[in-house]
Amino acid sequence: MRHFKLALLGFGNVGRALARLLERKRGELQAQYGLTFSITAIATGRHGVAINPDGLDLERALQRVEDGQSLAELSAQDTPGDMRAFIRLCGADVLFENTPVNYETGQPALGHLHTALECGMHAITANKGPVVHGYRELTAAAKAAGRHFLFESTVMDGAPIFSLFRGALPGARLHALRGVLNSTTNLILTRMETGESFDDAVRYAQSIGIAETDPSGDIDGWDAAVKVAALVTVLMDTPLKPAQVERTGIRRITPEQVAQALTEGKRWKLVCSARHSPEGVRARVAPELVPMSSPLFSVEGTTSIIEFETDVLGLLSVVESNPGPHTTAYGLLADFLNAVRE
Numbered sequence: 001m002r003h004f005k006l007a008l009l010g011f012g013n014v015g016r017a018l019a020r021l022l023e024r025k026r027g028e029l030q031a032q033y034g035l036t037f038s039i040t041a042i043a044t045g046r047h048g049v050a051i052n053p054d055g056l057d058l059e060r061a062l063q064r065v066e067d068g069q070s071l072a073e074l075s076a077q078d079t080p081g082d083m084r085a086f087i088r089l090c091g092a093d094v095l096f097e098n099t100p101v102n103y104e105t106g107q108p109a110l111g112h113l114h115t116a117l118e119c120g121m122h123a124i125t126a127n128k129g130p131v132v133h134g135y136r137e138l139t140a141a142a143k144a145a146g147r148h149f150l151f152e153s154t155v156m157d158g159a160p161i162f163s164l165f166r167g168a169l170p171g172a173r174l175h176a177l178r179g180v181l182n183s184t185t186n187l188i189l190t191r192m193e194t195g196e197s198f199d200d201a202v203r204y205a206q207s208i209g210i211a212e213t214d215p216s217g218d219i220d221g222w223d224a225a226v227k228v229a230a231l232v233t234v235l236m237d238t239p240l241k242p243a244q245v246e247r248t249g250i251r252r253i254t255p256e257q258v259a260q261a262l263t264e265g266k267r268w269k270l271v272c273s274a275r276h277s278p279e280g281v282r283a284r285v286a287p288e289l290v291p292m293s294s295p296l297f298s299v300e301g302t303t304s305i306i307e308f309e310t311d312v313l314g315l316l317s318v319v320e321s322n323p324g325p326h327t328t329a330y331g332l333l334a335d336f337l338n339a340v341r342e
Helices: 013-033 058-066 083-090 109-118 128-145 162-168 183-192 198-207 222-235 255-263 325-341
Strands: 002-009 035-043 049-051 094-097 122-125 174-180 266-277 280-291 304-310 316-320
Touching: 002 013, 002 083, 002 325, 013 035, 013 058, 013 325, 035 058, 035 083, 049 083, 083 109, 094 109, 094 325, 109 122, 109 128, 122 128, 122 325, 128 222, 162 222, 174 222, 183 198, 183 255, 183 266, 222 266, 222 280, 255 266
Parallel strands: 002 035, 002 094, 094 122
Antiparallel strands: 035 049, 174 266, 174 304, 266 280, 304 316
């Protein structure tokens, strides 16, 4: 039986969903994979830091954060305020890095992951920034350390996108991809089809926690662009930054345009695409009128889809229905299992 010490950097909705999923799967992981675990360190931006080499009381940690209290009371030792120092002191075997994304530089998550690998930990993240700004460097650092840098949850939450090519499609060359990858904009456009205004649809998305207080990252296409950049960087082996993706958001789509599209048997979607060409990879995020014949047509609400075109198969699609923190948490769990069982 192998035992792993886990550290959680970031304990928001996704971090807490991961903690609950790990607890729920504890017996199954022991029976099927021959492993046990303890969460020995948690660091948050607003609720302090706790480290206990013997394992933290997870239920108490969850309760304290949800009650707005500090985690410091649970710590068995003095804790640093600096997150890189936290990583060096936590003594974990695996770091789950779930801090907010930085589209422009990938920091500070990029530094967190480098530090984890330097300390001999597997580095797992749901943060897209380090993938687009440091994929090759982090992958090389992981190889040198004999560890893994994994990031399944960065695109389409827990759906197997990166691991599909890494494990199930060896030797396949990706020529092009096309999909609907931003749940917020898809929900907004779907609700506009029922007659809601753009502003009302945005407010609804905010009320259920899908859209941020400032929704510009979604509606202006930045979230979709960074996802396209991550896919191109990893699956097409072509480094691409979000600023290099042609980007148009959905702000100018009116209810009248949405209604007219429906009368023509079409729907507006914020479509993500990338394609190899003799000049390189062209990547784009923009609203498009999608006909009924397209697999993208039937994707409603927060559901996402991606369609791959390779040199060895016909079109291959992956659909994820109604994602949330629980599905992102599963992607992190899957990365953990893939890292330690290999």
